[in-house]
Amino acid sequence: MNKYFNLRILEEGSGYKERTVGFKVAKGSGVQFQFQFQLQMTIQNFLKTLKTAKRTSASTLSPDPYQRLPDLISQFLTASKPLDASTLQDLNSTDFHDILTNPHLKASKCYRFFNFVVKNQSMLSFKPHLQDHLTLISRLLKARLFADAESMLKTLSIDENLSEAIEVFDFMKNNGIEIDERTCTVHLNALKRADELGLALDFFNQMVQTGLEISVYSLTSVVDGLCRNGDIKEGREIVEEMSGRGVKANVITYNTLIDSCAKRWDFEELDLVLGLMNKAGVGFNVETYKFLINGYTSYGKIEAAERLVMEMHGKGLRVDAYLYNLMLNGYCKLGSIENVLLLLGRMCDRGVKPNADTYWPVINWYSKGGVMEMAMKYVREMQKMGFELDKVMYDTLIDRFCRNGMADEAFEMQIEMERKGIHADMSLCNQIGELLCETYQTEKAKMLMNIMIKRGKSPKTVTFTSAIS
Structure with missing residues (x-):
């Protein structure tokens, strides 16, 4: 079964113009790419980039844009020879963009150069712009290098433009650009990590209203965010609402609600969640x-x-x-x-x-x-x-032996500890020693004092010393 795609790209030639191209991918061919433009840029920047790219003409470019760069960069682009990162010190943002837009260079070589520049960011005086990303992504799409284009899209930071994501979502919807639910879920998780629960809910609602097929993973992601925020009731209500839309919560979704209710001892809400779970037939x-x-x-x-x-x-x-x-x-x-x-x-x-x-x-x-x-x-x-027994257990039992006046038992347990390489607290040793002295067991008290001194304790710290001297 073939799957058809429509993409809006920038066509190279005598100039740059925007056109829509279609292509099909046969099932099982291994070439599967969904245009994941989606969430990583502001709508303002995107529109600005398209306008700028369309105005760019070959006549405005240098005859050979990279000729001003060191020879090693030219060799890297034309002959795939190794490039010394130090030569990037002479590269500026204008030359970099000219290289990416030069029609005489293959998109694959530009992609290789782009990655090299990004990996050696510390050598540059500038950072690749959003427009640079879009330019190269368009070229990779036209060259049918879909995996490389998708990889570039994933490198764009979503955290810088979280609040504009819904505007981008609207633009994609209104312009017929395919929206990938899986990528939307990635954005939902990013909003959660940024503690932007309100934006996450708004974005989720946009997904629902658009008619996008919502996965249980996206639903669980939203429910988890609400539960972490203490909004368990709202999380349960979303599960009920989505159930009416055909999106069934699974046991992981319900466990998220149950865990939050149990930790907060909210048993009234817990009963409602369990009732909903039972009604849905989820065990x-x-x-x-x-x-x-x-x-x-x-x-x-x-x-x-x-x-x-x-x-x-x-x-x-x-x-x-x-x-x-x-x-x-x-x-x-x-x-x-x-x-x-x-x-x-x-x-x-x-x-x-x-x-x-x-x-x-x-x-x-x-x-x-x-x-x-x-x-x-x-x-x-x-x-x-x-x-x-561990040290805490030993110390607890010794203390309770002493409290009950059981000097012999406390002493024997302390000796057992020493044999196992576990040392009782100094205060407990003194407690045992004093109790031994009170019961006239001076030999055991002397033995205990010697053990304490061998452990490096000063005789002055032994409170029962005077009782046995």
Whole structure:
């Protein structure tokens, strides 16, 4: 199947004039180029460039525009010989434009020279203008070098002219220039990065009103921008509106809304999004469940989160320790240790392997309440599973042993730390030492002091020194 294109270009010859040419590209030929003029220039500059280009006549050009340049540049253009970048110091903007418009030079050689100039921008006293880009793009199109023309279009900065993009869009629409939805999406993302959400919405509306076939990717891009800005309701309403126009949101679009609702604990809006998702027949994926479970557990709705986890198991979806850990933490914060222990049992029954983060909430809860025996029971179980305590865990347990007057246990845990190359905080060492002295365990206190000195601590910093001297 052939695809036909119409392009407005500048024709070279006895002079320059504007004409419309048509060409066709056979499917599978590999020559596929969509004229992506679109978003990278202001409408004012574009019109100015066309007028200037049409007025340009061969009679106004030098007989040999590049003859004033060093010989090496001439050789580069005519014989493809290597060019020393230092010779570009003599190049000015007028000569550069003359080279690009010279009809005696092939468009491919001009393109090669253009790229060389851009790569050596630091050697120049000027920067290629928008008109230079347009001139060469027109020549490349006429020479059917579509890939090179597209590459040049992509080099034009869209960030400098964000606010004029809609004017350019109108110009393209009114002049029959094909508008590429994929490129429009690129511009939408650029507007988001520039924090120009208002312009992004205006541009999206223009895309819709023009009758351009909107992709779910463009829709998701706009919804994501709104959600990041906290406008979740407006994002949901756009999804509803576009659904009526035949653009169906996918699970990624809905996940964007769900994640924003869950993080903000906006459960009223979340229910509306879930209802819309259900009506559209879009099912949950693993990410959907994670966003919901995270939101529910952080708010304290642990039972709702647990129902979702069981639902995941029922659907055969992969449930990892992370989701169980969220619920275990939630139950611990609520002080519901019974539910914690029940959940640990369900976790094991379902074949979900725990990790260090699974055990620590339980250990922390018991030790905080002074139930050190139960805390150490889960420490041993954790270590049996191959998970070790880190420095924060050790320091926390030592502090709680000391608070409960358990000097021996605190000392043994500190020695265990040293064997593993982990050093307890100085304040904790002093705390242990003072407790040992209070319980008349001076030998252990001396051992602890020696350990501290070997670590480079001054005896003056050891607060229990006088008690053992």
